Amino acid sequence: MRAAAIQLGVGQSVDETIRTARELVDEAAADGADFIVLPELYAVPFVQPEPDPEYFALAESLDGPSNTMAREASERHGITVVSSVFEAASVPGVYHNTSCTYSAGELVQTYRKSHLPFSNGFPEKFYFRPGEEAPSAVDTVAGRVGTIICYERHFPELARAVALDGGIALALPVACASKPMRDVFQIELRALAIANGMGVVCANRSGLEVEKDYFGTSAVYGPSGEILAQVDDGPGIAIADLDPAAIAATRRTRPFLRDRRPDMYAALV
Incomplete structure (x- = not known):
């Protein structure tokens, strides 16, 4: 698996952002990437600290322009692309923060962000209904992968669910600009990789967007963090490159998944 995290600057129009994203995806594919992750709601401005009813105008259906670009790139290159979209659901007035995984042009997974913040200037509960399905892994042309979204990195159970379902790599689209979180951002991502013995591919924004300064730091992490x-x-x-054989070997030498004791964790849930 050759994994790529696409980092985008902010402040462009939606059309310009999608065009830039397409160029970066094509560039990554030309460099051999077969598993590409885009940032959280990559094509549109992200939520600002004060709730804004006008923001809903940016929502689109799952077959809107954001996902169309990802699907077409996935088909064109025969690769896996993880897109992220501000989804207007079929039920009027319902919206989701949604990631879609395309494998060789086929939609193989739709995951809706289930844990939503209303803190540190991210009032996401105002905009999105939380998803009801737990994260899971899915087979793609690049390998077996799964997705969680941004704030969900703070909940290690979610990444563990992907690992227990056979995922060898975790896609993590984010929109991270919180200064208090920057100091622990990579610590958390490295810990997720180590605890689950899998690759982590994290894609963030970069630059000043109204009141938020996104700090980038998009990266690919190996199974040892x-x-x-x-x-x-x-x-x-x-x-x-993320080597499935190396991931399997890591899980043998650090057998955290083997040594779990779910019977002792009942009090947690």
């Missing part, structure tokens, strides 16, 4: 590739600021691509 090592940073295999990283983009600091501005648009770019973090790309690196």
Whole structure:
């Protein structure tokens, strides 16, 4: 698996952002990437600290322009692309923060963000209905992968669910601009990789968007928590190889999944 995290600058129009994203996806594919992750709600401005009813105008259906770009790129290159969209559901007035995984042009997974913040300037509960399905893994042309979204990295149970379902890599679209979180951002992502013995591919925004300064740091992490590739600021691509054999070997030498004792964790749930 050759994994790539696409990092986008902010402040462009929706059409310009999608065009930039397409160019970066094509560039990553030309460099051999077969598993590409885009940032959270990559094509539109992200939510600001104060709830804004006008923001709903940016929502689109699952077959709207954001996912159309990802689907077409996935089909064109015969690869896996994880898109992220502000979804207007079929029920009027219902919206989701949704990620869609395309494998060789086929939609193989739709995951709706189930844990939503209303803190640190991210009033997402105002906009989105939480998803009702737990994260899981799905087979793609790149390998077996799963997705969680941004704030959900704080809940290790979600990444563990992907690992227990056979996922060897975790897609993590994010929109991270919170200064208090920047200091622990990579610690958390490295910990998820180590605890589950899997790759983590995290794609963030970069730059100032109204009141928020997105800090980038998109990266690909190996199963021992090592940073295999990283983009600091501005648009770019973090790309690196994730070896399924190395992931399997890591899970044998650090058998955390084997040594779990679910019978002792009942009090947690």
